[in-house]
Amino acid sequence: MKIEKFKESIKNYIGLEPFLFWKGRVALYAILKAIGIKEGDEIILPAFTCVVVPNPIIYLGAKPVYVDIDSKTFNIDVNKIEEKITDKTKAILAQNTFGLSSDLDKIKELAKKYNLWVIEDCAHGFGGTYKGQKNGTVADAAFYSTQWNKPFSTGLGGIAVTKNKEIAQKLKELEEKTIKPSKKEELMLKTLLNIREKIVSSNTYWFALKTYRFLSEKNIIVGSSQGYELEKPTMPPNFLKGFSETQAKKGIEYFEKINGEYKIDLIIKHRKKIANCYKEILSDLGFEPPYEPDYAEHTFLKFPLLVKNREKFFYLAEKEKIELGDWFLSPIHPIQRNFELWSYKYGKNPIGEFASRHIVNLPTHEKIDENYVDKIYNFLKKNKDEIIGCRVPDNLKEG
Ligand SMILES: Cc1ncc(COP(=O)(O)O)c(C=O)c1O
Known part of the structure; x- marks a missing residue:
């Protein structure tokens, strides 16, 4: 098993x-x-x-x-x-x-x-x-x-x-x-895992992301967030679902040892190495890096960057095939309206709200190599005037 x-x-x-x-x-x-x-x-x-x-x-x-x-x-x-x-x-x-x-x-x-x-x-x-x-x-x-x-x-x-x-x-x-995931759900997950491993790269990122989100929102595939979860907070039927053999089979791979180290630890090391490259790039461009307090080890699943006009920045990134994440587009991502359904009063949390209007994430995952970091460096250098930095400014003026 x-x-x-x-x-x-x-x-x-x-x-x-x-x-x-x-x-x-x-x-x-x-x-x-x-x-x-x-x-x-x-x-x-x-x-x-x-x-x-x-x-x-x-x-x-x-x-x-x-x-x-x-x-x-x-x-x-x-x-x-x-x-x-x-x-x-x-x-x-x-x-x-x-x-x-x-x-x-x-x-x-x-x-x-x-x-x-x-x-x-x-x-x-x-x-x-x-x-x-x-x-x-x-x-x-x-x-x-x-x-x-x-x-x-x-x-x-x-x-x-x-x-x-x-x-x-x-x-x-x-x-x-928990109820067991259906055969169809497992099969779909297996197919998506294969597609991701074999086809999705930084070059196909934007197309793959948009297609996946579109199909999830239409409830056509097993997605991260189904459309109905984003409409209102009503518990969907069969919510209490269990873990499948397909998921476990994939999960085991990350705990195999490579030269004495867990694969997951090598991935985390890689993420931190790429984050260090971004820190150097930003300092080169005159920005402070993300804050790293003494009390914790930051594993940089995503590297935060605040930009003045996010729509424009995404447009420029997509044009140049630069992979950018969008966590979080809202204080309760990705909700843009009917906040009251989630007991959220927009206007009450200025820092979270500013961050969610201006943030983009630079990728640190396994497929990002030094050549790609160079590509990101050139992109950031060219668009330096669009960058706010890695921390929400104390003076929250909209730029
Ligand atoms: C901060 C945070 N917590 C919890 C979750 C939920 O995780 P899952 O997508 O596995 O339900 C997410 C999701 O994406 C998240 O960003």
């Missing part, structure tokens, strides 16, 4: 027993259910996330309460959490945006004071560390995503972990209750 082998690999790597789900958002739902989240509860989360994070909170009848982010880390601003805590607050979600852990000691201190759970959202942060401890092992529970653009990819996938025995027992029960 590939699933058992994959679980064993994760357990060896993280040091905690993993519980597997169809997607990261399902793993989050399972954790929220396991800690007893119910109607009327409030969950604190950063105002710079993906809409599939507030979704499971709302599916359980609870309310997402957004806190603005820190201008340098793109993670929740730990100094703004306390003012949002009420007697209904039950948990704080601490995200690892772009591969950088939130400042967990400060969050845990608040959680202790108010008797709250802390859940690490490690969708971007598998393999990174906080004060020497692996992301996902520091708080009460955590989830990882193994979707396409994540630290390692099984196409789609979600992993929940916890140090707490009672939560673990409940996660196990929920994992047992």
Whole structure:
């Protein structure tokens, strides 16, 4: 059984027993259910996330309460959490945006004071560390995503972990209750994994991205986000879906050793090396690099760059076949309207909102080599006047 082998690999790597789900958002739902989240509860989360994070909170009848982010880390601003805590607050979600852990000691201190759970959202942060401890092992529970653009990819996938025995027992029960992905879903995932491996390159990136998103939104293929998840936060049928053999088979590959090192660790090393090249490029062009606090190891799943006019920047990048990411296009990515359906009040979180209007991400994945970095260097140099930098400016003037 590939699933058992994959679980064993994760357990060896993280040091905690993993519980597997169809997607990261399902793993989050399972954790929220396991800690007893119910109607009327409030969950604190950063105002710079993906809409599939507030979704499971709302599916359980609870309310997402957004806190603005820190201008340098793109993670929740730990100094703004306390003012949002009420007697209904039950948990704080601490995200690892772009591969950088939130400042967990400060969050845990608040959680202790108010008797709250802390859940690490490690969708971007598998393999990174906080004060020497692996992301996902520091708080009460955590989830990882193994979707396409994540630290390692099984196409789609979600992993929940916890140090707490009672939560673990409940996660196990929920994992047992999951419905099996259909043969059709597995086959589609297998096909998409093949297409990605064999066909998608930086040259075909924009076409592949647009096609994939279009087909997902129309609910034609098993996508990262189906159209109905972006319309309103209503729990879709069969949401509590399990992990498949196809996903496990792919996942195992990342825990094979190459010259004594796990493949996943080599990938993380590669990402950090490419990020170092970008840091040099930016400093060469006169910009400060992304902030890297002492407390965490940044694994640079994505390299953040703020630009004055994002539409124009995307247009220029696509014309020159430069691969750019778009996390996050909105404080609850990729939502652009009807924010109130997710209890989000636009205008309340100026830093997250500025970031989500101006950010693009430079790629660091395995297919990016030094020649491609040179191409990006030339592109950035040519369009230097379009760049704001890697941190949200203190003075939030729209440029
Ligand atoms: C910060 C963050 N958390 C959670 C998720 C959910 O992961 P998944 O797509 O596996 O459900 C994402 C998604 O893409 C994300 O960006």
